[in-house]
Amino acid sequence: NNKYEVVNSLGYMGKYQFGYAALEDIGFIRKGCYAKYRHKAPASCWSGKLGTYSRYGFLKSKKAQEEAIKLHFSLNYSRLIKNGTIKESDSQIKKAQAHFVAHLLGATAAYKYFKYNKDSKDGYGTKASEYSKLAKECLK
Numbered sequence: 001n002n003k004y005e006v007v008n009s010l011g012y013m014g015k016y017q018f019g020y021a022a023l024e025d026i027g028f029i030r031k032g033c034y035a036k037y038r039h040k041a042p043a044s045c046w047s048g049k050l051g052t053y054s055r056y057g058f059l060k061s062k063k064a065q066e067e068a069i070k071l072h073f074s075l076n077y078s079r080l081i082k083n084g085t086i087k088e089s090d091s092q093i094k095k096a097q098a099h100f101v102a103h104l105l106g107a108t109a110a111y112k113y114f115k116y117n118k119d120s121k122d123g124y125g126t127k128a129s130e131y132s133k134l135a136k137e138c139l140k
Helices: 020-025 033-037 055-060 062-082 092-105 107-116 128-138
Strands: none
Touching (some): 020 033, 020 062, 062 092, 092 107, 107 128
């Protein structure tokens, strides 16, 4: 709902519903904290990137969240290229579909969905195919 300060019932936070694993991947959470604490990482796990030293700080910072989504999409793009989910020459729609699935389920789940039609689902039961369809609808 475009709300920067929201945290859902599974612990995903901010406008883009980041989890701790994704935040660790892009340097907002210190390496190893996600494995140790999952979605209850203490303030000591936060790296201080862009002034975020806690979940509260991340939720209050539009700048940090906007930078986080750029970093996350860039990382996912390279993962999706590397694992063969997408190619540079693919259409914008296919790239968007892969990004939607990767952002919410991970690059590996996106690969399995597009390569083997394995329709993984998130913690609320929403399937990769639904995210893929949503991406296509958004680009119409």
